[in-house]
Amino acid sequence: MTADDVILQVKGLTAGYGAAPVLQEVDLTVRAGTIAAVLGANGAGKTTLLRTLSGLVRPSGGEIVYGGQPLRDVPVEQLVRRGMAHVPEGRGVVAELTVDENLRLGGLWRRDREDAAKALTEVYELFEPLAQRRRSAGHQLSGGERQMLALGRALVARPKLLLLDEPSLGLAPRVIAQIMALLRQLRDTTGLTVLLVEQNVRSALSVADEAVVMSLGRIVTATSADRLRDDEELRHAYLGF
Structure with missing residues (x-):
């Protein structure tokens, strides 16, 4: 190595x-x-x-x-x-925000807005259930969907x-x-x-x-x-x- x-x-x-x-x-x-x-x-x-x-x-x-x-x-x-991205135990979804708002949090710091938008699109392609529920609040999601959302938010940052x-x-x-x-x-x-x-x-x-x-x-x-x-x-x- x-x-x-x-x-x-x-x-x-x-x-x-x-x-x-x-x-x-x-x-x-x-x-x-x-x-x-x-x-x-x-x-x-x-x-x-x-x-x-x-x-x-x-x-x-x-x-x-x-x-x-x-x-x-x-x-x-x-x-x-x-x-480096950290998805903690318990998933860390902001319950009051929508799926789309949660995902966009992952890219707020990014200066390349075009690639941040591209990363968001890619996450929706990876997680079809999130694409179908992008206007739903975090507290309305199932456990599996919340885990997808936490992962997706981390991936928007391109770790x-x-x-x-x-x-x-x-x-x-x-x-x-x-x-x-x-x-x-x-x-x-x-x-x-x-x-x-x-x-x-x-x-x-x-x-x-x-x-x-x-x-x-x-x-x-x-x-x-x-x-x-x-x-x-x-x-x-x-x-x-």
């Missing part, structure tokens, strides 16, 4: 809330154009990892390098401008790296399969890199290139998704199935 292959490099990352750290000396490498699944039990530190990478939690130690540049003290809005937290939470299996297929499509057609936190291990491993398993704030193994999926002993040791 060369430096050009790496979009995100994390070294010795320590972070948390208050005095007690949640993340402890985390090392992580993510290659550009891949889907990396972050797996582990509740409380392992997966969500805190994404929140720290996106600037919502301030690290107490360690280093984050994105696109070859250190991220220390970089404001959240600058991370978005540099091509290079998508931090995606629990996209399958509360969704029907059919909708989960559609979202995972979309992630694979975006990786293959646009080169999007995805760091995917997911409790639905089987769904995550079905689309991921790499698998990272966390426990108690530390990474306990990092390997190919194929190896973790096919190695029963490894799965049982780290994921309990």
Whole structure:
């Protein structure tokens, strides 16, 4: 792996809330154009990892390098401008705004208005249910439609790296399969890199290139998704199935 292959490099990352750290000396490498699944039990530190990478939690130690540049003290809005998008658990849709207004929020900062409009059109093509409900308010959408909307809003910003937290939470299996297929499509057609936190291990491993398993704030193994999926002993040791 060369430096050009790496979009995100994390070294010795320590972070948390208050005095007690949640993340402890985390090392992580993510290659550009891949889907990396972050797996582990509740409380392992997966969500805190994404929140720290996106600037919502301030690290107490360690280093984050994105696109070859250190991220220390970089404001959240600058991370978005540099091509990092974060879709948090719970989807983060503005319930009072329409589908169209929510999507346009993702491109407000963009100076290239023509391409922002093009990105909006592309999202509607990706998510046909949103195109049919563009005048509906966020609170009127189903769980699957809200997840599509949160993803779509992130994609309007044309990210290079998508931090995606629990996209399958509360969704029907059919909708989960559609979202995972979309992630694979975006990786293959646009080169999007995805760091995917997911409790639905089987769904995550079905689309991921790499698998990272966390426990108690530390990474306990990092390997190919194929190896973790096919190695029963490894799965049982780290994921309990």
